[in-house]
Amino acid sequence: MPRKKKNQGESSKMSKSDSLSLRTRRRVILSFPPSVLQTPITYILAKEYDIASNILRAEILPEESGKLVIEMDGLPENLDKAIQRIKEFDIDVTEIARKVTFDMDKCIHCGACVSVCLAGALKLDKNFHLEFIEPKCTVCEMCVTTCPVDVVNIDI
Amino acid sequence: MKRTIYEINEKIKKGKAFVLTANEAKSLIQEKGTKGFLNEVDVVTCAAFEMNANAIAYLNFGQTDPLIYFSSASINNVPAYVAGPSDLCLSCVAPSTENYKYGGAHVIEDLTSGKNIRLKSIGHPLEEYTNKEFDTWFNLSDLNHARILLNQGINQNNIIACNSGDKDINSHMGTLIGKLENSTFNSSSYLNPLINDPFCETIGIGSKIWVAGAEGIIVGEGSNHNPEQKRNDYDIPVGPAATLAVVADLSDMDSKWVRGGFIKSFGPVLYIGIGVAIPVLNESIAEKLSIGDENIHTTIVDFSIPRRAKPIFGQCTYEELRTSTVIINRKPTLSAPLSSMAYAQEICGLLKENIMNGKFFLTEPTTKINLNKKLKKMNPRLIEKI
Ligand code: SF4
Ligand code: SF4
Numbered sequence: 001m002p003r004k005k006k007n008q009g010e011s012s013k014m015s016k017s018d019s020l021s022l023r024t025r026r027r028v029i030l031s032f033p034p035s036v037l038q039t040p041i042t043y044i045l046a047k048e049y050d051i052a053s054n055i056l057r058a059e060i061l062p063e064e065s066g067k068l069v070i071e072m073d074g075l076p077e078n079l080d081k082a083i084q085r086i087k088e089f090d091i092d093v094t095e096i097a098r099k100v101t102f103d104m105d106k107c108i109h110c111g112a113c114v115s116v117c118l119a120g121a122l123k124l125d126k127n128f129h130l131e132f133i134e135p136k137c138t139v140c141e142m143c144v145t146t147c148p149v150d151v152v153n154i155d156i
Numbered sequence: 157m158k159r160t161i162y163e164i165n166e167k168i169k170k171g172k173a174f175v176l177t178a179n180e181a182k183s184l185i186q187e188k189g190t191k192g193f194l195n196e197v198d199v200v201t202c203a204a205f206e207m208n209a210n211a212i213a214y215l216n217f218g219q220t221d222p223l224i225y226f227s228s229a230s231i232n233n234v235p236a237y238v239a240g241p242s243d244l245c246l247s248c249v250a251p252s253t254e255n256y257k258y259g260g261a262h263v264i265e266d267l268t269s270g271k272n273i274r275l276k277s278i279g280h281p282l283e284e285y286t287n288k289e290f291d292t293w294f295n296l297s298d299l300n301h302a303r304i305l306l307n308q309g310i311n312q313n314n315i316i317a318c319n320s321g322d323k324d325i326n327s328h329m330g331t332l333i334g335k336l337e338n339s340t341f342n343s344s345s346y347l348n349p350l351i352n353d354p355f356c357e358t359i360g361i362g363s364k365i366w367v368a369g370a371e372g373i374i375v376g377e378g379s380n381h382n383p384e385q386k387r388n389d390y391d392i393p394v395g396p397a398a399t400l401a402v403v404a405d406l407s408d409m410d411s412k413w414v415r416g417g418f419i420k421s422f423g424p425v426l427y428i429g430i431g432v433a434i435p436v437l438n439e440s441i442a443e444k445l446s447i448g449d450e451n452i453h454t455t456i457v458d459f460s461i462p463r464r465a466k467p468i469f470g471q472c473t474y475e476e477l478r479t480s481t482v483i484i485n486r487k488p489t490l491s492a493p494l495s496s497m498a499y500a501q502e503i504c505g506l507l508k509e510n511i512m513n514g515k516f517f518l519t520e521p522t523t524k525i526n527l528n529k530k531l532k533k534m535n536p537r538l539i540e541k542i
Binding site (some may be wrong): 109150 | 205207330331337425491
């Protein structure tokens with residue numbers, strides 16, 4: 001499964017405290033009117049906003065409107081700007097909210113997920129119990145595959 | 157002052173033994189000094205809830221009619237090894253043929269939780285044993301017995317894993333993000349039995365211990381036993397050192413403490429809870445019990461090179477590690493554990509309760525752990541030596 005941790009390239013020398021530079025993923029549904037079907041959205045996203053997009057579903061019929069479900073992967077501020085830009089093309093954007101959830105009854109509080117959460121959304125409290133600070137979570141999904149007992153799920 | 161295991165057991169019988177968890181013991185020693193501590197405390201409970209790879213379950217099934225001599229068998233599609241006509245061995249790291257994330261460790265968890273699971277077996281076509289195939293659902297209560305050998309059930313210290321390379325590495329120490337972004341460690345440090353008894357003065361072959369709620373017994377030195385590891389100023393080894401092998405019966409276990417796990421790019425592993433009671437026999441033992449995370453060191457190993465000898469970035473203490481940031485090669489690096497301190501602490505408490513309620517007694521080991529063994533390496537040998 002692909003996963004992202006931080007901006008590659010020039011900013012890779014940033015220190016750990018720059019955790020805002022973490023790449024994150026967002027899923028959106030784009031509804032195109034027939035007039036803008038030719039707009040090379042994914043190209044613009046990649047070229048201008050350094051966003052990698054993964055097309056999850058496409059329903060585009062020639063001469064008609066289309067629907068595209070894509071997963072965008074980039075820096076949070078770029079994602080915001082890019083979504084703004086897409087809207088300017090008269091494309092309707094609906095975000096699919098995704099979040100990770102922890103089944104705390106089955107969690108063994110090992111800490112393996114904490115070790116991969118560079119966003120700092122996971123930590124162990126003073127009694128060594130796992131604590132999830134959801135506002136900091138970038139839904140990078142690193143913890144999902146790292147949890148040895150499979151208690152982290154993605155909710156869409 | 158000195159006391160014997162016999163005297164402690166007499167006190168336990170009368171409900172008069174003074175028992176503390178390792179955590180409580182450290183604060184009492186700070187408050188009263190080792191002498192004061194020794195005068196009051198009889199037993200200190202230690203624990204670990206770590207990942208085990210070197211474990212097998214030995215299962216004895218009842219005979220079928222007609223008789224069967226297994227030639228091959230699987231449990232929940234995890235291949236088992238034949239150990240006798242109706243006996244099977246199940247490795248906790250063996251993956252299922254249907255789902256690579258499910259393995260022997262998960263079968264062991266399912267057994268202890270009383271779940272019904274599936275045996276598929278083929279029999280040798282023999283004259284006495286004529287049953288050629290046997291397929292059944294069963295659970296733990298259908299077996300004559302089921303025991304587990306944790307061949308590295310107790311570990312004295314471990315390493316810190318990190319990765320200075322560019323690419324992430326999925327290792328047995330979890331996902332190590334490149335450029336030293338994170339680091340993982342795997343020890344219950346100040347709660348660990350072999351950190352609290354670093355020369356195995358009270359723990360030995362024949363010692364009874366707590367294994368996931370059942371009574372277990374230490375049967376010898378374990379896999380990768382490396383007692384010659386360097387020690388720090390407080391006599392604590394600074395990396396993987398002594399290990400102990402433990403045998404316990406699955407049927408008395410509480411499944412809360414037995415969990416199958418899966419580590420990416422490593423395979424199935426078993427998490428199992430271990431509790432050890434250390435008798436406070438004399439001052440030297442009391443002194444060792446006073447050691448806290450600030451004086452327990454471990455070695456930082458760079459996993460970027462996939463070889464037996466890996467580069468090392470020096471040492472640090474568990475106190476630093478548990479702040480969740482450790483400096484590795486001048487870089488602040490996220491550090492996180494892989495073994496559950498929350499569970500280890502809970503186990504310390506449970507074992508303490510068991511002793512105070514007269515349900516768990518201490519045992520005199522029959523044989524000392526060998527602390528003069530060399531850890532061997534396996535190298536290819538092209539000529540057969542006579
Ligand atoms: S890795 Fe899984 S079991 Fe371990 S603390 Fe995180 S959520 Fe809990
Ligand atoms: S909690 Fe999990 S998904 Fe959220 S940022 Fe941390 S590792 Fe990523």
